[in-house]
Amino acid sequence: MDIKMVNGRWMKVELLGLAAAVLVACATGVEPVREGAGGAGGDVSASTTGDVVGSSTSNTTGDFTTSTSSSAASSSAASSSAASSSAASSSAASSSAASSSASSSSASSSTGGVVMGLALQYRAADTNATDNQMKPHFRIVNGGGASVPLSSLTLRYYFTAEGNPSQIFECDYATVGCGNLMGKFATTTGVMADHYMEIGFTAAAGSVMAGGNSGEIQARLHNQDYSNVNEANDYSFDPTKPAFVDWTKVTLFQGGALVWGTEP
Ligand code: CA
Helix, strand or coil: CCHHHHHHHHHHHHHHHHHHHHHCCEEEEEHHHHHHCCCCCHHHHHHHHHHHCCCHHHHHHCCCCCCCCHHHHHHHHHHHHHHHHHHHHHHHHHHHHHHHHHHHHHHHHHCCCCCEEEEEEEEECCCCCCCCCCCEEEEEEEEECCCEEHEEEEEEEECCCCCCCCCCEEEECCCCCCCEEEEEEEECCCCCEEEEEEEEEEEEHECCCCCECCEEEEEEECCCCCCCCCCCHCCCCCCCCCCCEEECCCCEECCCCECCCCCC
């Protein structure tokens, strides 16, 4: 008698928990679905390109530099964290993967389905918050079971521009080739953010193999006039991350659907 009652209560609690989990999944899945649908074909970039800051856009693709001075120093730190971070990212990615799978039925028509297990890692290569450059480095980790074409992915780094209208994107080094990156800026709204820098990839950038990563993407941002910035109020900046680590305050999109991170 008592056992049945206990079981009955326990089952009710479990059902309630399941219902809550479904609600959470639905709630977190709303954002990618809305964005994918809002782009009329899933192309979120189409709706954001109108916000691109004018003068910086034309400069971005032609401004790639091939300075590799910082890459040698950072490669050892990167390799040491590669093994452990990919393992850590798989569990961290599961929460976003769960929500994206809930929305994939509607998004798959235009994106071909969201790949689960992608993670975006970040490193603050310049921890001085008030000098005239920002050096966020990235690495895309594929913890899933299928290779992912980089051309299907874009990543975003969010910051406040202190009213300065023009930023320049530079690539100091990228394993996939700086010439295969497409950097641009756009305005946005949110906590500690009024702009974001977006990096996309050409088809020649290739794919991130299952269980592999993109290698380093060493971005460098500065105001067109090289005036000082203030990164202390930037959403994506974290000077406590000098080595690559999963970082959810930068975002990764696949086919226009959010697959990693939290927007500001
Ligand atoms: Ca700022």
